[in-house]
Every structure is written in structure tokens, then in C-alpha cells.
Amino acid sequence: MTRYTTATDADREAMLAAVGVGSVRDLLAEQIPAALLRDEPLALPDGRSEQEVYVHLRELAAANTSAEDEVTFLGAGMYDHYVPALIDMLLGRSEFLTPYTPYQPEVSQGGLQVMFEYQTAISELTALPVSNASVYEGPSAVGAAAYLAKLHNGRRRIVVSAGAHPHTLQTLETLAIGYGSEVVVVPLKDGATDPQAWAAAIDEDTSTAILQQPNFLGAVEDVAALTAAAKDVGGEKLVTVGAYDPITLGILAPPGEVGIDVAVGEGQTLGNRLDFGGPSFGFFAAREAFLRRMPGRIAGETTDVDGRRGFVLTLQTREQHIRREKATSNICTSQALNALAGVVYLGWLGREGLPELAELLARRTHYARTTLTAIDGVELLHGQPVVRELALRLPGIDVPALVAHVQEHGYHPGLALARTHPDAYPDGLLVAITEQRTKDQIDRLAELLAAGVAAQRGSGSGPTTGQNGVAA
Amino acid sequence: MTRYTTATDADREAMLAAVGVGSVRDLLAEQIPAALLRDEPLALPDGRSEQEVYVHLRELAAANTSAEDEVTFLGAGMYDHYVPALIDMLLGRSEFLTPYTPYQPEVSQGGLQVMFEYQTAISELTALPVSNASVYEGPSAVGAAAYLAKLHNGRRRIVVSAGAHPHTLQTLETLAIGYGSEVVVVPLKDGATDPQAWAAAIDEDTSTAILQQPNFLGAVEDVAALTAAAKDVGGEKLVTVGAYDPITLGILAPPGEVGIDVAVGEGQTLGNRLDFGGPSFGFFAAREAFLRRMPGRIAGETTDVDGRRGFVLTLQTREQHIRREKATSNICTSQALNALAGVVYLGWLGREGLPELAELLARRTHYARTTLTAIDGVELLHGQPVVRELALRLPGIDVPALVAHVQEHGYHPGLALARTHPDAYPDGLLVAITEQRTKDQIDRLAELLAAGVAAQRGSGSGPTTGQNGVAA
């Protein structure tokens, strides 16, 4: 008996008597072949009290350096945005936290309406008319979009910009085996998708042309030009897919207005915590024509027998429990709780707030770019516009060592591109800006980088310690 | 306009038009004399965004050393017990967090039933038939009990054991001015209330005789003997009051069985966090005869017009809004949310768990007493039984300095009694044990104390650093 299992000894006796067996073991032995029925316990430690487990989990947490412990400029797919306190409260409510998928709409109007509101917000954000209720996360959402394209046009070729997140590229490669597709990666030129190579890679058997906005190096792509070129070559049947950071849609032209058919992306930036990579959610929006081939759950508005407005899961004939092997996807989990955080966050930002926030990021990113490239030995990796993240080159510098060095001062300067692109950008550094990174912190980062670079070159001393040594 | 205030410019215009004034300032000027109506702003800084305020409050938090940062043996009225996670969740629910006092019972059954359950739990714990729905906190609850006694018997003298918490003694002294009472403090003998002085202090004008169990020095008092003596001298009209640490009622004879008329106490130990001293709650239970003179809210069971079971605030004729200057107390705030934590905690511990926990504390306290007094230079301050806290003497040692020294190693050894009793116990140290203090931590504390004592005596080196230097 544990603190969670309810049956007392007396309960067990009464239940066994009602069932008509002498013991639970007998009940199991009736059903499980003797050779398979274990008597020895699992090789796991004994259970522990709540307070002991808490102490253990706190020890594990303390062995990590989180964004609470250092001033972090890490991004590259997930970002240290401020999550407003009301999200914790709402997500902690039993009524949102503990229900299953809303199969019984009469007692699930809360969750269903949240989905409907979420779909509306995503549709607004992307300027695309239809959105599902979310998918797992960013890179696999791109994979799901490629599958949608395949169902739509039956073509074989997946063309994707090298500006996509490396995890997206890897995920596509893995899934393409199942789809029977071939993945063609289009190189970048000065940090953005090379338009000529892009047009050249696309042919009439190209099912989808995929790009990321802003791309992995922080560059703002000219999406309108790229999508027009893709349709020029691949025709109307080709499906253009854009993987977006939704926060940037406060300032960037929305996908629906620049020729994107299916917009997807990592939703973490919308009110979700970092959580070492998950759970978060992927958003998935598309033009009307794709509605009945979308993966995942979709909520729809309807009325009840008394004429009251209500919401239901709809278009379920796309789904596995009905269509089985003919389903449009195997995805049956929406990330409902994470998507709730997303729609609450968008409501919190509001109509005026999202553009204000996106502009704030762009201004601070611009400042960081100016400030950091003023350091001797630090150059721009590319010259494209940036709005929330920038890529640097530090020629001749061991960037991972530099990162480790700066971390000793309570700052994380960003992702050493040697981790993801050891061949292409061995000396690259990807620096992300959120509204939690102030001008003072950017200035202090510049000091630390300058000192670190100087130290590696053997021409100077280590970084100075200042008053901003600790996360603030 | 702030993020909390709802009126937009358009709203304001529409509302002013409806009211028929030109501006809010006009509306104010109509009512407030010109000399008093300010135009200059308050001398307060500008408002700040949520994220900025969060950062500021986190900085303030980081400038404190909490029980999360060090292994603390501090007690002396509030104790670092483990607060189970479900309490956070329940107290965070809007439905418990944000209502006012349940004046409209039809829509307050949740809160009212919680009060009823709380009263039941306190009544069980104390073995006294009536409990109110809580008062502010511990020491003022003793003050409220003394007022009840005054209303009950009209006598003038308050006799209180020196074993009461110093804050209780100070609060009684302050309140006694208002009550027109005189406070007589009975000294301790070997750490417990001196029975002879106790009997001698009580006379026929003694309204109440008050003691604390366990007392401030951790000693378990012989309550039955003291209450019998008090009634012997003071007669049946005298009101015996016991201030209890409710956790110890898992092992100690309950007040209702040892002659206590009114049992009160600090409820923090029941599922409330430390919060630098508050908010928590005070419990207040009594014999039946005192029901209609009790302070504070009381919930009672009743039925509705359809015969359904329900709960209401009851016996309100005791209260200020009805009786005004004839009210039995001016207390109209119960600590409903903190009392909710209390009753949930008691349900979480459960019938078997409370005695188990109390016994665990007693066993570890016994071990700590044995271990710590084995240190050269550390003695018992008294020889009475202890169950959760023990008092030591360190003759010739500067105990506050020793405390500071041990704190450098991530341990807080307890309260230097020089802070509260500079004359009586200048070399005393009060060490509290909770279920969060393990044997290993007690052993480590012994090492640190031994080393600290040795260092002060100039006869040894500083304490060794060990693997347990950080809170665990």
C-alpha cells in the first residue's frame, strides 16, 4: 500500500471475496502463463517518502545551471522569455491539468473552447485561415507538414533550406524514410537561403519547399521571393512550408501574406518554460484547402440540442480511431496544456503588446549586434537583417572554450555553432535576445567576450569581474 | 492605465458623460476640500513591468538565507516542517484564494465546510469540544484567551508561566493594559514551571492561569498537575489556558484531558510555510461553556430550505458587526486560507500519520539531545523531557558568535537564547528538530558545534568541512 493506492487490507479482502479468488496472485496466475509471472521484485530501490523524494529532485535540479542561475543568451530554437505568473496558476488548475482529451464535449467545454480560441489566435498570427489544436513541437511539426504535402500531391521530393534548425533537418531525414521521400537541402548564401540554389533544387516532383523564418542563424529570409520562386518551378500543387518563431510574427510579415501554404513552428516562446527542451507545442496552420488533411485535433463551434453555443472535436474522420491505416496522421496527442499556455500568453501580450515586444526584441538585438561586433576579433557571420538572434564569427577562437570561460562569470554567451555545425561554422556563436536581456547585460556580455577573446589570443588578461556577475 | 485597471480612455469618456462631469478631477474636487486635493504625485518611483518587478523581488529573496539555503535547527515558535505539495495546489486555487469571508453561505459552501472540518480536526486534536475557525496567530491567541477569561469571570489577574514564548509574554503585557489586567509571571525551575511559585501566584482574583506546552525551552510540562493546582487555588471560575504546538499533540496528552479549559496555539507547524513569521494561524479551542464568548468566526452545520445539508457562519451575535462595543472580541479576520492549509495537512498526516510523525520527532530529538550534550562544553539547560526541541547551555561560549560561525558552513544551529533571554540564558541555545532534519544532519551539527566551541576556547582548529555543507 502506498500513499496513492487506495485499497486497504480490508478493501482487498472484500474485493477478492466478491471476485471469488483467494489472492491477487491467483487472479494474475489465472491469466498470465506461469513462466512469465514474476515473483522476484523488480531491481529498483524501495519507495521513499514525499519529503525525501523532494530533496532528491532538488539535488538533481541544483546540479543544473538554469536560466535562473546565469544570464543566458542561449536560444537556437528555445528562448528564455518571461512566463507571466498567471500562466502557472491557470495550468495548475485541476480542471486544465488533469482531464483527458475532450471526448465527452458536454463536460469538456472549457478545454474545447480553449482549443477554439487557440486556433483563432494562431490563425490570426499566421494570417492563415485554419489551425489545428497543436502538435508535438517544432521540428516534428515540419515533418508533419511534409506528410501533409505528400498526401496532397503525392510527390516525392522534399526541398528544405539549410537555414532550417538542424533538428528539423535531422527529423525530416528520419521521417522521409517512412514517407518514401528524398530530402534535398538547399545551401545558404551569406546566411540566407541561396535563391538560385533554391530554384534549382525544386522540380515538378517536388512535394514541398520548406524554409525557416527567421532561420537558424537568425537571418530574416525574403519569404515572399522564395515562395514565389518555388511555385514558379514546382507549380501550384507544390506546398510551401514555413517554420516560424511565433514571437517574431509581431514584427515579420505573416506567412499567409508571403506565399506560405502551411506555417508551423515551435510554440515554446509563447508562454512555455524551457524545461530542457519539452514539453512545449508545435503550431500548425494552413490554407483552407488543407483542412481535411491536417494532422491532430481540431475543435469546432456548434450548438447543443437547446441551441446553446458549444464546441466539439471535429473533422475526426481524419483521425486514427476512425480511419486507422487511412488516417491523415498518427498524431492523436495535441499538446493541449502547452497550447493553453500559448493562447493565454498571446492574450496577455494582447494586440498591442505582441508588436511592442517584437519591436523591443528587434531593437535590443540590433544593439547587441552593433555592440558585440565592435569587439576586436568578433565579426558578423552574415549580413542579413535579424530580429531576435544574431550569428557571430570569432576567427581563430575556440568558441566552446570561450563559452565555458564566460559561463564562469555567470553569463552564457550563446550557442557555439561548433556543436551543431562543426564543419560550416566552427567559429560561430549564436546569440539570442529576449526581453529578459537588458542593455546592461548585453554590455556586460560584450566585456566578457572581449576579455575572453583577448585571453585566448594571449594578448590580455581574463575578463574583469563586475557588479553584474550573477543572474539578474 | 495599468495592467490591472480596466478603464480605457473611451471607457472613461463614456463613464464621465454618464456621470455628468468633465473629468475625474472635477468629480474629486466636488467632494474633497481644495486644500486637501493633491496635484503633485506621490514621491514613489514609477511603476514597473511584471518581469522587472519579479527580478527585483527575486533579488530581495536572494539576500535572505532561507531554510532552502541552509540546514536549519531554528524553531522557537515556528518550525521548518515539510509542507506537502498538494497544499500549494489547493491554496492556489482561485476558489479558496480569492473569496472574502463567507457572508453569502449559498455560494460559500466550500469555505464554510472547510471551516467546519477544521473545527472538527482542532477539536479532535485538543480533545476539547469547541473550536473557532482560527485567529491571527499564536501569541495573540493567548491574548484572546485571556480576554475570554476576563469576560467569563471578570477577574483581574493573569498568571502566566515564564515558559511561555517571550512574544506571548510581551503580547499579554501589552494587551493587559487594555483589559485593565495585571500580568504575573511565574518562574521556571529546571526548565519547567515551578509548581510552588505557580500555586503561590494564583489567587481568587486570578482570571486565568496560562502555560505553554512544550514550553519555550522545549520542556514538556506536567500540565495535569499545574491545572489541578490552579483550580485548587483559583476555583472553578479560573480559566486554565494552554498554548500548544499542535504537532506535539500526536504524542502529548491532549489539553482537554489534562484540565485545560482553553487551548490555543500557533498553527504554523500544520502545513504553513515559515514566511518570516506570517501569515499563519492561531487555533482556539475550549470547553463547551465558553462557546458563546469565543472570539472569531465559527461555522455551523444546518440545512437549506430543501433540506440539504449546508454550513453557515454561526453565533454571529458575538461579533462586531452586530454587537459593536459589546462584541466578545474585535477579531473579525479568521486566517481561513492558513487554516485550510492546517486541515489539509492534518488530513494528509491522517490518524496514523500524526502519531508517527510526533514519535519520529521525539526520537530524533532524543538522539540530538544525547549527541549534542556529548560534546565537550555543551550541557543540558534543563532535565525535563523534550519531544521536538531542546535547550543547551554552552558555559563561557559566545553563543551568537558560535551561531554565526556555524552558519558559514551551511548549518543554522538554532536560536541563541541571548537574543530572547539575555539575562536568564546568556549562553543558551535552543535546537529544534523537524522531520526534515536527519540523523546525518544532527551528526554534522554536532561536529560543527564541537569545532566551533573548540575554536572559541582557543584550544582547537575551526570546524572541518564535510560533504554535508549545503542544505540537503
Added chain:
Amino acid sequence: DHATTIFEKGAAGRRSFVAPDAGVPEADLDEILPARLRRSAPARLPQVTEGELVRHYVRLSRRNFDLDTGFYPLGSCTMKHNPRLHERVTALPGHARLHPFQDPAHAQGALELMWGLERQLAEVSGLPHVCLQPSAGSHGELAGVLLARAYHEARGETRTKVLTPDTAHGTNPATVTMAGLEVVKVATNPDGGVDLDDLRAKADDDTALLMLTNPNTLGIFDPNIEEISSIVHGVGGVLYYDGANLNAIMGITRPGDMGFDIVHFNLHKSFTQPHGGGGPGSGPIAVSDRISPYLPLPVIRREEAPAGDGPTGPSGARFSLVEDAAALPEGAPGSQSIGKLRGFQGNYGCFVRSYTYITSLGAAGLRDASEVAVLNANYLLAKLEELGVREYLPLAFGTRCMHEFVLSGGPLKRDLGIRTLDLAKRLLDHGFHPPTVYFPLLVDEALLIEPVETEAKETLDAFALAIAEIVREAQDDPSLAQNAPYSTPVRRLDEAGAAKRPRIRQPLD
């Protein structure tokens, strides 16, 4: 049955708590604690698993109305939105797990916060010295009355009378009694303010203090406040400001400027604590120089530029707690302290929230909050007029109001046969919490309505419409309201029966 208690659930042997091993050498329990001091039978607490416990209390919670589900215009209670940031920062372990006996050197953040809140409250009240200790408004009142008493006694005067207008909150007279003084009622004039003649007649050299709320519980700012002040001061009395209605005036006018000597704050009202179903609250006080020597202990001391490299707060200043009046310079705050009103420093968790609130809003935000509170109240009043219900529910006094107003349900009762109580209960069916009813006592069938600044105009409109609808419906059929509510978890409860035969705990076998 939804009203099943936790004691009626579960089964013998079920549990949520699992004790860790004691982990210490065995010892005979009798040796630790003699059997005669021990408990013989356990308290009959519930026996449930965590799942049962969670489900029980979650279900119970859903039988509550709360601020997050609807409009809560409870007059005199200032039911404003509770920002969730406050709960987050209060829960930070550096605040939440800080022991109150932690050495001040290790509590610099907490002391800096408390000092900062003292300064904020001093500025808002216009009085220089603040003590955060009292646990609630009525506790602050008690502190204030004891302070006034100490002030007089230090001057060798024994004054026994406390003037309280008949509009005062009930806690005022109750507090006076507990402080050993005597209540003298002062009448209200036809405009809803203090009757100056009556005041003059009653103020004398036995007057210890006047307790006043301004705006008062009628929502009326007393236009004669300067005169009132000079009358009371003229006889040597002290002016006490009941801060329950401070939400009307933040940044607009200040009690200190009106002549008050002592103010209590209800942090849970104007400075937005969650009300918790009836607590916790917090009732700091602010006082003038002459009262300050008597302030409760401890006193927070701040060194702006401390010597040495000891710990400081984030601001660089160093803070300490002075517990001993003798350690304070003569005449300094606390140097002739009345002592202590409770344990430790007060409800620190509440301080964190209110400090966060004031820091979030700043000077302009606080003023804006009060301005909108006043505008909302006047708008709701105008809206009710526009909807034609003022005939049955006239404004009790005056024509406009500050942040709240009082209607009289007298005509409604007389003409339509439904009482204020019926109106209140019927409002429940409309999804609104009713206003405060039958208070203040001097208004017949009173309804005290406070529609705070965080409520939207649309909500006020909907509330006004609901009242109009109830009045309209009563014209057709008063029994609808008389038997309301219909849609609540339970309907009207037998309160008289509950008081007559109190069942205040669960009987257990």
C-alpha cells in the same frame, strides 16, 4: 452528497503521509517521555489517500464563489483583482522559507522589503512612521487605540472616551472596549458626514481619540474634515483614521494631511491581498511624530552607508531589528513602546504582496487605481439611475460618492415587498456576488456597493441590468426574489436553527 466531510470519507488504513525512517538508534519511548504525559488514543483524523484528499478539496472549492469567477462588489471590502505575480514572488523560497528568527544579517532582503513598504505606506498616508506588525485591520485599530492611550498617559492624562460616528465599522467600537476605553457615538448629519454640533458637544478633555473613516462607510468624503480635525485636536484628542476605505484616495489626498495622527491600512483591501475566504489580512499602522515613541517593537533600523563589509540588502543599505526599547534614542519611534501585539514581525507574506503591488503601480498607477475606483462607483450609480431603479433603491445620502455608495432598499421593501436580503439572494442567480447588506446600520435596508477599479465597464453595466431586472421582476412577482436563490449549490440556509442548536464539529465514533 457534495456536503460529505473529509471525516466521512476514506477508510481505516488509508494514508497520504509516509514517514521517513527515524534513522536513529532505538530508544525506549517511556524513557523519552513518561507514559502519563503521552496521548493514549490518537486524534480521529481522516484516513485518506492523496487522491481522495485532492478530490475532496477540489470539489469543495467549486462550491465557492470567488473573485476570479465573478463580480464581487462587496462594499467596504475592496475586492480588487489579485495579480498572480504576487503569489509567485511570495512563494520564492528566499521569502517563503525564511525563518522569523533568522539573524538579521541573513535576512537583509526581507528587512529591506519591509523597510521599503514602510516608506511606501508612509508616503501614501502622509504620516512619517510605520509599523507593519498588526495582523489585520481590527488588530491595527487595537494598536492605534493603545497608542493613543499610551500617548495620553505619558502626558499624565487619563482620557477614557473614544468618539465614533454611527457610520463606523463595527470593529471600531469593539476595539475600543478591548482597549479599556469607552465608546461615545457621534451622530451623522443629513449629508452623511459627521454632525459637527454633536461632535462639539461630545468632544471634551476626556476625549482620547476620534475614530473616523474618510470617505466613510457611506462612501462620502467628509467635507468638514479640517473642522473635525481642529475640534478634536482642540480638546487635546488624537485623530484615528480607519484605512478600510483608503482605496478611494491613494495619491489623491492623505490622512496625514487631513490631520490624522494614526492610520491603519488594510493591506488586503487597497493593496490587494487575496482575501483567502476570510484571511489572512495585514493591518500596518502609520503615525505622526508625536505618537511614534509608543510604536510596537521591533523597529527596523536602516544604515544607508554601512561601515565594514557585512551583509546588506540589494540596495547597499544595512538593516537591523531593534527589539529593545531601551536601545533606542529618547523620543525615537518605539523608545516608549507599548510592546508587542503578536509574535514576530507581522504577516511578512502579506508585506511581500503589497510591496510588489505598490512597486508595480508606482505613484501614477496608485492614483489611477483610486481615480477609476471613484469613477466606476459614480458610473454605476448613474447607470442605476438611468435604468430607473433609483425610485426603489435611492442613494442613502448625497448625490455622488467616492469609491462606494449606499443604497437604501427601504422603498423596495415598502413598495414591492422584497427586502435587501431578497435582492441579494436573487443576484446570486444572476452570477453576481451581492453587495454588503444591512450595513451601515443607520441606513434602512442598506446595500453598500463597491465596484473597484479592476472591474470593467461592461461588468458594471451587466450588474446594473441585473438589479433593474430583479426590480422589474419583483413588480410582477415578488416571490421570485423572496425565494431566491435557485441556482446555487444549496439554497437559503437555516441560520437561526444553526445558532440555536450549534453543530460546530463533526461527531465521530
Added chain:
Amino acid sequence: DHATTIFEKGAAGRRSFVAPDAGVPEADLDEILPARLRRSAPARLPQVTEGELVRHYVRLSRRNFDLDTGFYPLGSCTMKHNPRLHERVTALPGHARLHPFQDPAHAQGALELMWGLERQLAEVSGLPHVCLQPSAGSHGELAGVLLARAYHEARGETRTKVLTPDTAHGTNPATVTMAGLEVVKVATNPDGGVDLDDLRAKADDDTALLMLTNPNTLGIFDPNIEEISSIVHGVGGVLYYDGANLNAIMGITRPGDMGFDIVHFNLHKSFTQPHGGGGPGSGPIAVSDRISPYLPLPVIRREEAPAGDGPTGPSGARFSLVEDAAALPEGAPGSQSIGKLRGFQGNYGCFVRSYTYITSLGAAGLRDASEVAVLNANYLLAKLEELGVREYLPLAFGTRCMHEFVLSGGPLKRDLGIRTLDLAKRLLDHGFHPPTVYFPLLVDEALLIEPVETEAKETLDAFALAIAEIVREAQDDPSLAQNAPYSTPVRRLDEAGAAKRPRIRQPLD
């Protein structure tokens, strides 16, 4: 109207968010980003204050049924209590604010936790290698089928068929299609297990794998599992275990011991994640040695006694992430990886919860959970029999069950005229969430009931009585159930209309 959306609330100019000052030198926006790349009109998001936002979503939440308000016997979903400790530890900043690209040297606690969970899951499944990455059960299935495919292809075999019993979860065939393979259905025998003859007939050297749940979706543990295993292995196929029903067998029997090569776990079922209204989930997989080289990347490596004084986890071991297959020894897990299925390492927040759960329960606790899950299911079955409802709602297969069971509502429909759907809707009026309905497909009017170990006997009794009452009432008047529910926020909804004319977003002006 309670169904008003957030887009229909608020007013132009209201806001919850206040942006901090950029604080950087002014720059021309056109210089930062050319206008043609910029958005011309803002997304029409809501315009509300924090108070409006909180109230809206709190009210919405109360239109949900959830596990904390009542019994939720949704078959195949394992709606067990969610311990609140899990939410507390997951929210610790060291977990919650850890960036996924943090250097492993600064994420030793997270990696130690993940490694620990891998070992726990390996032990529970009886398979040596675990990958935590998949985001949900169906994602785990996809990983598994791609692994099986990779395994065969590495051996130079192109196998296209996947055998799936007709009792399988719908995701199984859907996954097979996405993995580019072909579904071959296998029949169910009269006892509810796999039809061995049909299996033998269909298993051949084109068989890539068999996907099986055991106990299956009928709640029946296939007694022929060893034979099934030997048939599939005999033709060179791989055995895939759908772990959705693992809650029946934790510590009792293990998929690895049954002969399975690949298992997916639904952490949100057996290992108690809050279901969140439909996610997040987490679907780790465990595999045998022969499958392990193909596992997704990254792989967690552990050095038990690391050299140097670099960072370690609390256990003293040092952990690293290997992202590059080429860096792994030949044949090691991941050395011929299929790649990645998503970003980063998987749903770490879910790992924290399940690791906490397994650590809390230990070996004995896990087994006890499964034993009581099985006992509860059989007891509920017996109770329904005792109440005489089995005449209308017979058990579809067999006589006993593992942790869940399937009733057929065929007789109920035939004899009393109420469908399983009606029964389900009527249960809502009794305060219960209905079981899974119309699944598995091969049972007429199916009701799949899973009454997990955290539910009390009293609750099962009450649920059985409610079913009996509905059956009884249908004997008198079937229209009661046919028109149910009556007590819910809305009643039966027009689902057909919703699908015909989809309105899946709010129209805005």
C-alpha cells in the same frame, strides 16, 4: 453567456502586458528591418487586463470535468491520480528553466535524471536499452516501426508487412502507413486473444513486425503470447509491444520476458503525467540488443567513476550526450541511428514526473499499483454482475480481466433501446466520466472500462450503482437516457453539423 470567447471580451486599449523600456539607443526601424519584410497590421489578439484574462480562463476551466473532480474510468487511458509533488519538483527552476542547449557539463542533474529514468524503464520492460525522445505513444510507435524497418534493412531485407490484431489501437495502423509499411490485420479468437491460425497464415518472410498490446484492448492477457512470439520470430519478424496497457503488469510480468523486441511507454498513462486535456504526453521506447544500434540520437553516456574534477551529477557519475552516431562504437546503441524524431531530448518535464513517480513507489509500490488496478477492474466487473446488469451489458470476452474490461452494450440497445452513447451521456448526470465508448471496434456497442488503482472501492461501488440505476430507469423510460445529459453546461452537441460546416476559428472584424 458562458461560451463567450476571449476575443469577444475586453476593449481596445486594455492590456495585461507592459513592455519594459528597450533601454538601447534609438535606431530607425527601417534600418533594422526593411518595411517590406515587416507586418503591416497587427494580429487581432485579445485586448484584456490581467483580471479579465484570469476570470475568463478560470470560468472556462469550470466547464471541464477532470480527474480531481470525479471518477474517470476511460479505458485505455489510465486516468490515475496525479501526485502534486510531481508538479512541485518539475517547477523547480533547475529543471523548468534549464535550456536544452545548455552544455552537458552544466546539466548533470538533468542527464542523471534521464539516465536514471532510462534504467527504471529498462527494468520495468525487461529490455536493456531505452530512448526517451518520442513525444507521445504514437510517436513512440513511429520510432519503433522505423527501428524495425532499419533493423531489417541493415540485414539487407525489405519487409513490408506489419501484422496488427483487429483489437489494436487505431494509432498502430496509422503509424504503419506513415512509416511506409503495410497493415495486415490479424483476427481475434473467441477468447479475445490473437487467432493463432490466422497469425500463422499471415506471418511470412515479408513480415517486418507484429504490433501487439498485452493485455490487449479487451483487457485480456493473451495466454498464447509465448507461441505468438515464437511464430513471429520464426519468420524473422520483430515483436513490437504497445505499452498503453502497461499499468496492468508493472513488476508482474515484462514485455522483454515475453519476447518483445521493442516497447513504447506512455508515461502519461502508467507513470502518471497529468493528461492536460489531451497532452503533453511522452512515449519513450525500450529495445533489445539487436534493435539498439538504430536508436534515435542523442544517446546519454555515463561514466561511473569519471577522471578529473569536472562536473558530475549528485551520484558522482558524469554524464554526456552523444549526438553523432560516428562517435559511438560499432554496434553500440545509436551507432547506426535512424536519426531524430523531434527537437532536443524529448519531453523532459514529463521525465521529471515519471522519474519522481517511480522513485516514490519503488519496486513494491509499482507492483502494488498494478495489482490493485487488476483487482479493482475485476471487482467492478463482479459488482456489476452482482447488481444484475450483466444481462444487458455482458463482458465481451472471457470471464475475468486484467486492469480493464470491455462490456458490450448490444443487448442494452436491442432490449431496452438505449445505446452505449446514451448510457455514457446519462452517466454524466450521475457525476461520472463515461468509459471509452465504441472501442475496441470489434465489440458491438463497446464500453471499455479502466478503474485504476488510485480509485477507492466506494467509488467503484457508486459507479456500478449508477450503471444499474441507468439500466433500471431505461426499463421504465428509455427516453431519459436517450436525451441525457441534463445537468451539464451544454447538452448534446451537433457534431455532424460541426463537421459539415466547420467553424474552427472565431471570425473577427
